[in-house]
Amino acid sequence: MNLTYIERLMADAGLVELCHMKGGRIRSTWHRDTDSLIATATQAEGTGNLFTSLNRIDPGALAEHIQQATQAGKTARTPDSCISRYCRIFFDLDPARPTGQSSTAEELTAAQVRTHGIKTRLAVLGWPAPLMALSGNGGHLQYRTALANTPETGEMLRLIYDGLAQEFGDDEVEFDRSVRNPARLCTLYGSWKRKGPNLPDRPHRQSLAHIPAPWRQVHPRQVEGLANLFAQQSRPRVIGATRSPPTALPPGGRGDYASLDVTAWFAAHGAYVGPLAGHIHGIRCPWQEEHTSPSPKTASDTVIFASAGDGWPGFHCKHSHCAGRDIKDVMALWGDADAFCTAAFQTRRAA
Numbered sequence: 001m002n003l004t005y006i007e008r009l010m011a012d013a014g015l016v017e018l019c020h021m022k023g024g025r026i027r028s029t030w031h032r033d034t035d036s037l038i039a040t041a042t043q044a045e046g047t048g049n050l051f052t053s054l055n056r057i058d059p060g061a062l063a064e065h066i067q068q069a070t071q072a073g074k075t076a077r078t079p080d081s082c083i084s085r086y087c088r089i090f091f092d093l094d095p096a097r098p099t100g101q102s103s104t105a106e107e108l109t110a111a112q113v114r115t116h117g118i119k120t121r122l123a124v125l126g127w128p129a130p131l132m133a134l135s136g137n138g139g140h141l142q143y144r145t146a147l148a149n150t151p152e153t154g155e156m157l158r159l160i161y162d163g164l165a166q167e168f169g170d171d172e173v174e175f176d177r178s179v180r181n182p183a184r185l186c187t188l189y190g191s192w193k194r195k196g197p198n199l200p201d202r203p204h205r206q207s208l209a210h211i212p213a214p215w216r217q218v219h220p221r222q223v224e225g226l227a228n229l230f231a232q233q234s235r236p237r238v239i240g241a242t243r244s245p246p247t248a249l250p251p252g253g254r255g256d257y258a259s260l261d262v263t264a265w266f267a268a269h270g271a272y273v274g275p276l277a278g279h280i281h282g283i284r285c286p287w288q289e290e291h292t293s294p295s296p297k298t299a300s301d302t303v304i305f306a307s308a309g310d311g312w313p314g315f316h317c318k319h320s321h322c323a324g325r326d327i328k329d330v331m332a333l334w335g336d337a338d339a340f341c342t343a344a345f346q347t348r349r350a351a
Protein backbone atom coordinates (compact mmCIF):
# COMPACT_ATOMS: atom_id res chain seq x y z
CA MET A 1 0.00 0.00 0.00
CA ASN A 2 1.10 3.53 -0.75
CA LEU A 3 1.84 4.96 2.71
CA THR A 4 2.37 8.55 1.53
CA TYR A 5 -0.95 8.45 -0.29
CA ILE A 6 -2.77 7.28 2.83
CA GLU A 7 -1.03 9.90 4.98
CA ARG A 8 -1.98 12.71 2.60
CA LEU A 9 -5.56 11.45 2.43
CA MET A 10 -5.84 11.21 6.21
CA ALA A 11 -4.34 14.70 6.66
CA ASP A 12 -6.88 16.28 4.28
CA ALA A 13 -9.97 14.20 5.05
CA GLY A 14 -9.56 13.61 8.81
CA LEU A 15 -11.74 10.50 8.76
CA VAL A 16 -11.56 7.88 6.00
CA GLU A 17 -13.88 5.01 5.03
CA LEU A 18 -12.04 1.84 4.01
CA CYS A 19 -14.18 -0.51 1.96
CA HIS A 20 -13.36 -4.13 1.18
CA MET A 21 -15.41 -5.59 -1.65
CA LYS A 22 -15.26 -9.31 -2.25
CA GLY A 23 -17.78 -11.12 -4.39
CA GLY A 24 -21.01 -9.35 -3.51
CA ARG A 25 -19.88 -8.63 0.05
CA ILE A 26 -19.08 -5.10 1.17
CA ARG A 27 -17.39 -4.39 4.48
CA SER A 28 -16.72 -0.79 5.52
CA THR A 29 -14.69 0.48 8.45
CA TRP A 30 -13.86 4.09 9.33
CA HIS A 31 -10.42 5.30 10.42
CA ARG A 32 -9.02 8.43 12.00
CA ASP A 33 -5.38 7.45 11.72
CA THR A 34 -3.09 5.91 9.14
CA ASP A 35 -1.94 2.98 11.30
CA SER A 36 -5.45 1.74 11.96
CA LEU A 37 -6.38 1.98 8.28
CA ILE A 38 -3.25 0.12 7.18
CA ALA A 39 -3.76 -2.62 9.80
CA THR A 40 -7.30 -3.30 8.55
CA ALA A 41 -6.31 -3.04 4.88
CA THR A 42 -3.39 -5.44 5.36
CA GLN A 43 -5.72 -8.10 6.79
CA ALA A 44 -8.05 -7.82 3.80
CA GLU A 45 -5.39 -7.35 1.13
CA GLY A 46 -5.13 -10.94 -0.09
CA THR A 47 -8.59 -11.10 -1.66
CA GLY A 48 -11.17 -8.84 -3.30
CA ASN A 49 -10.66 -5.12 -3.88
CA LEU A 50 -9.91 -2.23 -1.52
CA PHE A 51 -11.32 1.28 -1.80
CA THR A 52 -11.38 4.43 0.34
CA SER A 53 -13.43 7.58 0.55
CA LEU A 54 -11.73 10.78 -0.69
CA ASN A 55 -13.51 13.68 0.98
CA ARG A 56 -14.06 15.12 4.46
CA ILE A 57 -16.66 13.25 6.47
CA ASP A 58 -18.70 14.94 9.22
CA PRO A 59 -18.10 12.53 12.18
CA GLY A 60 -21.31 13.44 14.03
CA ALA A 61 -23.55 12.97 10.98
CA LEU A 62 -21.79 9.68 10.16
CA ALA A 63 -22.21 8.30 13.71
CA GLU A 64 -25.94 9.03 13.51
CA HIS A 65 -26.19 7.38 10.08
CA ILE A 66 -24.33 4.23 11.19
CA GLN A 67 -26.58 3.93 14.25
CA GLN A 68 -29.73 4.16 12.13
CA ALA A 69 -28.40 1.68 9.57
CA THR A 70 -27.40 -0.80 12.28
CA GLN A 71 -30.82 -0.58 13.95
CA ALA A 72 -32.47 -1.24 10.59
CA GLY A 73 -30.17 -4.26 10.06
CA LYS A 74 -28.50 -2.64 7.02
CA THR A 75 -24.84 -2.39 6.03
CA ALA A 76 -23.64 1.14 6.69
CA ARG A 77 -21.75 3.14 4.06
CA THR A 78 -20.86 6.83 4.00
CA PRO A 79 -23.79 8.67 2.38
CA ASP A 80 -23.23 11.82 0.29
CA SER A 81 -25.08 13.83 2.94
CA CYS A 82 -22.32 13.10 5.50
CA ILE A 83 -19.60 14.77 3.40
CA SER A 84 -18.81 18.32 4.51
CA ARG A 85 -16.08 19.19 2.04
CA TYR A 86 -14.46 17.99 -1.17
CA CYS A 87 -10.71 17.40 -0.68
CA ARG A 88 -10.21 15.84 -4.10
CA ILE A 89 -11.53 16.26 -7.62
CA PHE A 90 -11.34 12.75 -8.96
CA PHE A 91 -11.34 11.76 -12.64
CA ASP A 92 -11.58 8.13 -13.77
CA LEU A 93 -10.87 6.91 -17.31
CA ASP A 94 -11.80 3.36 -18.04
CA PRO A 95 -11.19 1.56 -21.34
CA ALA A 96 -14.15 -0.15 -23.01
CA ARG A 97 -13.77 -3.93 -22.73
CA PRO A 98 -15.81 -7.08 -22.08
CA THR A 99 -17.89 -6.69 -18.91
CA GLY A 100 -16.31 -7.81 -15.66
CA GLN A 101 -12.79 -8.31 -17.03
CA SER A 102 -9.41 -6.71 -16.53
CA SER A 103 -8.01 -4.55 -19.33
CA THR A 104 -5.36 -5.57 -21.88
CA ALA A 105 -2.07 -3.64 -22.05
CA GLU A 106 -3.32 -1.84 -25.17
CA GLU A 107 -6.61 -0.81 -23.54
CA LEU A 108 -4.75 0.40 -20.47
CA THR A 109 -2.43 2.53 -22.62
CA ALA A 110 -5.40 4.12 -24.39
CA ALA A 111 -6.82 5.19 -21.01
CA GLN A 112 -3.46 6.56 -19.89
CA VAL A 113 -3.12 8.66 -23.05
CA ARG A 114 -6.39 10.35 -22.07
CA THR A 115 -5.31 10.98 -18.46
CA HIS A 116 -2.19 12.76 -19.74
CA GLY A 117 -4.40 14.70 -22.14
CA ILE A 118 -6.56 15.96 -19.27
CA LYS A 119 -3.49 16.91 -17.25
CA THR A 120 -2.18 18.97 -20.20
CA ARG A 121 -5.60 20.50 -20.84
CA LEU A 122 -5.93 21.74 -17.26
CA ALA A 123 -2.27 22.78 -16.92
CA VAL A 124 -2.88 25.26 -19.76
CA LEU A 125 -5.57 26.82 -17.55
CA GLY A 126 -3.14 27.09 -14.63
CA TRP A 127 -4.30 24.06 -12.66
CA PRO A 128 -1.48 22.56 -10.54
CA ALA A 129 -0.18 19.04 -11.14
CA PRO A 130 -2.55 16.24 -10.07
CA LEU A 131 -1.86 12.82 -8.62
CA MET A 132 -1.72 10.43 -11.59
CA ALA A 133 -2.58 6.80 -11.03
CA LEU A 134 -2.88 3.44 -12.67
CA SER A 135 -6.16 2.22 -11.24
CA GLY A 136 -5.46 -1.38 -12.28
CA ASN A 137 -7.53 -1.26 -15.46
CA GLY A 138 -7.46 2.42 -16.44
CA GLY A 139 -6.18 5.82 -15.38
CA HIS A 140 -7.03 8.21 -12.56
CA LEU A 141 -6.30 11.83 -11.80
CA GLN A 142 -6.81 13.40 -8.39
CA TYR A 143 -6.64 17.16 -7.95
CA ARG A 144 -6.31 18.41 -4.38
CA THR A 145 -8.87 21.04 -3.48
CA ALA A 146 -11.06 22.40 -0.69
CA LEU A 147 -14.66 22.94 -1.74
CA ALA A 148 -17.71 22.97 0.52
CA ASN A 149 -20.24 20.25 -0.32
CA THR A 150 -23.01 22.58 -1.49
CA PRO A 151 -25.49 22.46 -4.42
CA GLU A 152 -23.36 25.18 -6.12
CA THR A 153 -20.24 22.98 -5.95
CA GLY A 154 -22.27 20.04 -7.25
CA GLU A 155 -23.40 22.10 -10.25
CA MET A 156 -19.85 23.30 -11.01
CA LEU A 157 -18.58 19.73 -10.92
CA ARG A 158 -21.43 18.56 -13.16
CA LEU A 159 -20.42 21.13 -15.80
CA ILE A 160 -16.74 20.15 -15.54
CA TYR A 161 -17.37 16.40 -15.75
CA ASP A 162 -19.77 16.84 -18.69
CA GLY A 163 -17.29 19.11 -20.50
CA LEU A 164 -14.31 16.81 -20.00
CA ALA A 165 -16.38 13.76 -20.92
CA GLN A 166 -17.22 15.44 -24.21
CA GLU A 167 -13.56 16.27 -24.92
CA PHE A 168 -11.90 13.10 -23.65
CA GLY A 169 -14.47 10.33 -23.57
CA ASP A 170 -15.67 8.20 -26.46
CA ASP A 171 -16.49 4.58 -27.20
CA GLU A 172 -12.90 3.47 -26.64
CA VAL A 173 -12.24 5.13 -23.29
CA GLU A 174 -15.04 6.13 -20.96
CA PHE A 175 -14.68 9.32 -18.95
CA ASP A 176 -16.78 8.30 -15.96
CA ARG A 177 -19.15 11.15 -15.09
CA SER A 178 -20.64 9.25 -12.17
CA VAL A 179 -17.58 9.48 -9.90
CA ARG A 180 -18.23 13.10 -8.96
CA ASN A 181 -20.50 12.44 -5.99
CA PRO A 182 -19.01 13.52 -2.65
CA ALA A 183 -18.93 10.08 -0.95
CA ARG A 184 -17.34 8.41 -3.99
CA LEU A 185 -14.91 5.59 -3.24
CA CYS A 186 -11.58 5.27 -5.04
CA THR A 187 -9.06 2.43 -5.33
CA LEU A 188 -6.64 2.26 -2.40
CA TYR A 189 -3.42 2.71 -4.36
CA GLY A 190 -0.85 -0.01 -3.92
CA SER A 191 -3.56 -2.65 -3.53
CA TRP A 192 -4.27 -5.23 -6.25
CA LYS A 193 -7.20 -4.77 -8.60
CA ARG A 194 -8.90 -8.10 -9.16
CA LYS A 195 -11.57 -7.92 -11.84
CA GLY A 196 -12.70 -11.13 -13.50
CA PRO A 197 -10.32 -14.05 -14.03
CA ASN A 198 -6.55 -13.37 -13.92
CA LEU A 199 -5.64 -14.08 -17.58
CA PRO A 200 -2.30 -13.64 -19.38
CA ASP A 201 -3.66 -10.89 -21.66
CA ARG A 202 -6.13 -9.51 -19.09
CA PRO A 203 -4.14 -9.71 -15.86
CA HIS A 204 -4.90 -8.52 -12.35
CA ARG A 205 -2.62 -5.54 -11.68
CA GLN A 206 -1.33 -3.66 -8.70
CA SER A 207 -2.65 -0.10 -8.63
CA LEU A 208 0.00 2.62 -8.49
CA ALA A 209 -0.11 6.35 -7.76
CA HIS A 210 2.37 9.08 -8.50
CA ILE A 211 2.03 12.06 -6.16
CA PRO A 212 3.50 15.32 -7.47
CA ALA A 213 5.79 17.37 -5.25
CA PRO A 214 4.40 19.75 -4.25
CA TRP A 215 0.82 18.54 -4.56
CA ARG A 216 -0.78 21.97 -4.65
CA GLN A 217 -4.48 22.68 -4.25
CA VAL A 218 -6.66 23.83 -7.11
CA HIS A 219 -8.10 27.17 -6.07
CA PRO A 220 -11.93 27.34 -5.92
CA ARG A 221 -11.77 30.23 -8.44
CA GLN A 222 -10.00 27.95 -10.93
CA VAL A 223 -12.74 25.33 -10.48
CA GLU A 224 -15.36 28.03 -11.03
CA GLY A 225 -13.47 29.32 -14.08
CA LEU A 226 -13.42 25.90 -15.73
CA ALA A 227 -17.11 25.33 -14.96
CA ASN A 228 -17.92 28.70 -16.57
CA LEU A 229 -15.82 27.86 -19.61
CA PHE A 230 -17.75 24.64 -20.19
CA ALA A 231 -21.07 26.40 -19.47
CA GLN A 232 -20.29 28.91 -22.24
CA GLN A 233 -19.22 26.16 -24.64
CA SER A 234 -22.42 24.20 -24.11
CA ARG A 235 -24.51 27.19 -25.27
CA PRO A 236 -25.25 27.18 -29.01
CA ARG A 237 -22.48 28.99 -30.86
CA VAL A 238 -22.73 31.21 -33.90
CA ILE A 239 -21.04 29.43 -36.81
CA GLY A 240 -17.88 31.21 -37.86
CA ALA A 241 -17.65 33.24 -34.66
CA THR A 242 -14.05 33.89 -33.75
CA ARG A 243 -12.60 33.39 -30.31
CA SER A 244 -10.76 36.30 -28.77
CA PRO A 245 -7.13 35.19 -28.82
CA PRO A 246 -5.04 35.27 -25.64
CA THR A 247 -2.26 37.84 -25.71
CA ALA A 248 0.90 36.31 -24.27
CA LEU A 249 3.05 38.06 -26.88
CA PRO A 250 2.78 41.81 -27.48
CA PRO A 251 0.25 42.70 -30.17
CA GLY A 252 1.87 42.65 -33.58
CA GLY A 253 4.78 40.51 -32.35
CA ARG A 254 4.67 37.46 -34.57
CA GLY A 255 5.65 34.27 -32.87
CA ASP A 256 8.60 32.13 -33.84
CA TYR A 257 6.69 28.98 -34.75
CA ALA A 258 9.68 26.76 -33.96
CA SER A 259 8.89 27.72 -30.34
CA LEU A 260 5.14 27.05 -30.67
CA ASP A 261 3.90 24.96 -27.72
CA VAL A 262 1.68 22.93 -29.97
CA THR A 263 0.22 20.66 -27.26
CA ALA A 264 -0.79 23.65 -25.10
CA TRP A 265 -2.26 25.34 -28.17
CA PHE A 266 -4.45 22.35 -29.06
CA ALA A 267 -5.33 21.84 -25.38
CA ALA A 268 -6.50 25.46 -25.13
CA HIS A 269 -8.85 24.76 -28.03
CA GLY A 270 -10.17 21.61 -26.36
CA ALA A 271 -8.67 19.53 -29.18
CA TYR A 272 -5.85 17.72 -27.37
CA VAL A 273 -6.26 13.99 -26.69
CA GLY A 274 -2.90 12.86 -25.33
CA PRO A 275 0.65 11.70 -26.09
CA LEU A 276 0.99 8.76 -28.49
CA ALA A 277 4.71 8.09 -28.93
CA GLY A 278 7.79 10.29 -28.67
CA HIS A 279 6.91 13.76 -29.94
CA ILE A 280 3.66 12.58 -31.58
CA HIS A 281 0.38 13.55 -29.94
CA GLY A 282 -3.19 12.53 -30.70
CA ILE A 283 -5.61 15.39 -31.29
CA ARG A 284 -9.12 15.99 -32.51
CA CYS A 285 -9.16 17.37 -36.04
CA PRO A 286 -10.33 21.01 -36.17
CA TRP A 287 -12.25 20.02 -39.31
CA GLN A 288 -13.77 16.92 -37.73
CA GLU A 289 -17.28 17.85 -38.92
CA GLU A 290 -16.10 17.51 -42.53
CA HIS A 291 -14.92 13.91 -42.09
CA THR A 292 -17.19 11.39 -43.75
CA SER A 293 -15.93 8.38 -41.76
CA PRO A 294 -15.71 8.43 -37.96
CA SER A 295 -12.31 8.70 -36.26
CA PRO A 296 -10.77 5.53 -34.84
CA LYS A 297 -11.06 5.35 -31.11
CA THR A 298 -7.36 5.98 -30.55
CA ALA A 299 -7.61 9.45 -32.12
CA SER A 300 -4.46 8.43 -34.01
CA ASP A 301 -5.90 9.48 -37.37
CA THR A 302 -5.12 13.12 -36.61
CA VAL A 303 -1.80 13.90 -34.98
CA ILE A 304 0.56 16.75 -34.23
CA PHE A 305 4.34 16.56 -34.09
CA ALA A 306 5.95 18.73 -31.43
CA SER A 307 9.01 20.62 -32.61
CA ALA A 308 12.38 19.75 -31.13
CA GLY A 309 13.20 23.46 -31.42
CA ASP A 310 14.75 23.26 -34.88
CA GLY A 311 11.65 23.53 -37.04
CA TRP A 312 7.94 24.10 -37.02
CA PRO A 313 5.66 21.59 -35.37
CA GLY A 314 3.59 19.49 -37.75
CA PHE A 315 -0.07 18.61 -38.25
CA HIS A 316 -1.38 15.61 -40.14
CA CYS A 317 -4.91 14.30 -40.64
CA LYS A 318 -5.47 11.05 -42.53
CA HIS A 319 -9.03 11.89 -43.57
CA SER A 320 -9.49 12.74 -47.25
CA HIS A 321 -11.18 16.06 -46.44
CA CYS A 322 -7.96 17.20 -44.81
CA ALA A 323 -5.64 16.16 -47.67
CA GLY A 324 -3.01 18.85 -48.15
CA ARG A 325 -3.80 20.63 -44.88
CA ASP A 326 -0.84 21.35 -42.62
CA ILE A 327 -0.04 23.36 -39.50
CA LYS A 328 -0.37 26.66 -41.43
CA ASP A 329 -4.04 25.86 -42.12
CA VAL A 330 -4.66 25.35 -38.42
CA MET A 331 -2.89 28.66 -37.70
CA ALA A 332 -5.11 30.41 -40.24
CA LEU A 333 -8.24 28.77 -38.78
CA TRP A 334 -7.61 29.65 -35.14
CA GLY A 335 -5.55 32.83 -35.57
CA ASP A 336 -3.95 32.72 -32.13
CA ALA A 337 -0.80 30.59 -32.57
CA ASP A 338 1.46 33.59 -31.76
CA ALA A 339 0.21 33.57 -28.19
CA PHE A 340 1.51 30.02 -27.69
CA CYS A 341 5.05 30.75 -28.92
CA THR A 342 7.70 31.21 -26.28
CA ALA A 343 9.79 33.40 -28.60
CA ALA A 344 8.89 36.21 -30.99
CA PHE A 345 10.12 35.88 -34.58
CA GLN A 346 11.90 39.28 -34.61
CA THR A 347 13.72 38.58 -31.33
CA ARG A 348 15.15 35.39 -32.73
CA ARG A 349 16.27 36.98 -35.99
CA ALA A 350 17.98 39.82 -34.12
CA ALA A 351 19.86 37.36 -31.93
Ligand SMILES: [Zn+2]
Pocket residue numbers: 285286287288291302317318319321322
Ligand atom coordinates in the same frame (compact mmCIF):
# COMPACT_ATOMS: atom_id res chain seq x y z
ZN1 LIG B 1 -9.25 16.12 -40.53
